[in-house]
Amino acid sequence: MPELPEVETVRRGLQPAMEGQVIARARVNRAGLRWPFPDRMAERLTGRRVLALRRRSKYILADLDGAETLILHLGMSGRILVSGDPLGRFHHHHPAPQKHDHVVLDIANGARVTFNDARRFGAMDLWPTDRLDTHPLLVNLGPEPLGNSFDDATLAARLTGRRTPIKAALLDQRNVAGLGNIYVCEALHRAGINPRRLAGSLSRGRIARLVPVIRDVLSEAIVAGGSSLRDHLQTDGELGYFQHSFRVYDREGAPCRTDACTGTIRRIVQSGRSTFYCPRCQR
DNA sequence: ATGGGGGCCTGCCGGC
DNA sequence: TGCCGGCAGGCCCCCA
Numbered sequence: 001m002p003e004l005p006e007v008e009t010v011r012r013g014l015q016p017a018m019e020g021q022v023i024a025r026a027r028v029n030r031a032g033l034r035w036p037f038p039d040r041m042a043e044r045l046t047g048r049r050v051l052a053l054r055r056r057s058k059y060i061l062a063d064l065d066g067a068e069t070l071i072l073h074l075g076m077s078g079r080i081l082v083s084g085d086p087l088g089r090f091h092h093h094h095p096a097p098q099k100h101d102h103v104v105l106d107i108a109n110g111a112r113v114t115f116n117d118a119r120r121f122g123a124m125d126l127w128p129t130d131r132l133d134t135h136p137l138l139v140n141l142g143p144e145p146l147g148n149s150f151d152d153a154t155l156a157a158r159l160t161g162r163r164t165p166i167k168a169a170l171l172d173q174r175n176v177a178g179l180g181n182i183y184v185c186e187a188l189h190r191a192g193i194n195p196r197r198l199a200g201s202l203s204r205g206r207i208a209r210l211v212p213v214i215r216d217v218l219s220e221a222i223v224a225g226g227s228s229l230r231d232h233l234q235t236d237g238e239l240g241y242f243q244h245s246f247r248v249y250d251r252e253g254a255p256c257r258t259d260a261c262t263g264t265i266r267r268i269v270q271s272g273r274s275t276f277y278c279p280r281c282q283r
Numbered sequence: 284a285t286g287g288g289g290g291c292c293t294g295c296c297g298g299c
Numbered sequence: 300t301g302c303c304g305g306c307a308g309g310c311c312c313c314c315a
């Protein structure tokens with residue numbers, strides 16, 4: 001499911017329920033997801049106050065008192081739903097447990113945070129906050145595409161000499177952190193770049209065009225609450241709606257949406273994954 | 284060294 | 300209706 005905009009949408013939805021609040025009780029329904037949960041995770045979460053909710057790439061980071069940070073990844077099918085009344089003013093009830101509810105956090109303010117992940121490609125870990133950047137899942141991440149350190153100079157430095165298709169280079173989280181299959185396809189279309197083009201063959205001008213396009217598509221998707229194709233929901237259970245703004249993703253055979261372009265969107269497979277693009281206006 | 288493919292899981296959809 | 304293959308917003312790991 002989740003690329004940067006979906007994860008950011010979830011983070012923003014969690015904030016009012018969790019930030020500054022105490023985890024009254026944590027329950028864990030299985031030993032792990034993609035990897036085993038850290039030792040005694042439920043006990044280490046119970047009673048902790050959430051000092052801040054941050055995001056790094058596709059990871060949600062919950063800084064806890066006690067100097068540990070909960071690292072959370074949604075994999076392909078992960079959802080986090082918030083139920084109950086975060087203000088604690090009314091009687092309330094929580095929805096019935098669902099299949100694949102793996103971790104449930106009862107917040108002292110009455111909210112309940114439920115992590116559901118059918119495919120179990122998601123992950124959770126606890127790690128010392130002051131050494132977060134040493135975590136194996138975080139240590140090799142490239143710049144945040146919406147942050148100040150992402151610019152055409154740094155992107156160009158990462159792409160020069162690379163003989164991999166630009167599609168694969170943008171999916172490589174070491175080059176830029178947070179893009180996935182949807183937003184790479186969308187960004188390349190907006191930039192007019194053919195996904196098969198070798199990364200090292202991009203002119204500096206085209207790289208300079210790519211940078212703001214990546215920022216734009218991610219920002220627009222965040223505003224829309226992400227893209228809901230199969231799995232992604234916002235924390236209130238609502239769908240995101242950026243899928244209605246797709247120009248290429250999942251639009252095989254449909255007309256290109258570039259102004260004055262008469263092309264038809266094609267689907268190809270690159271390194272085992274679907275790529276959607278317009279052969280006419282992406283060169 | 285780096286690029287590509289397999290594998291991890293479950294669910295859903297389309298075709299027969 | 301049922302069964303089967305293909306496919307899915309990610310990413311680690313192994314192999315050439």
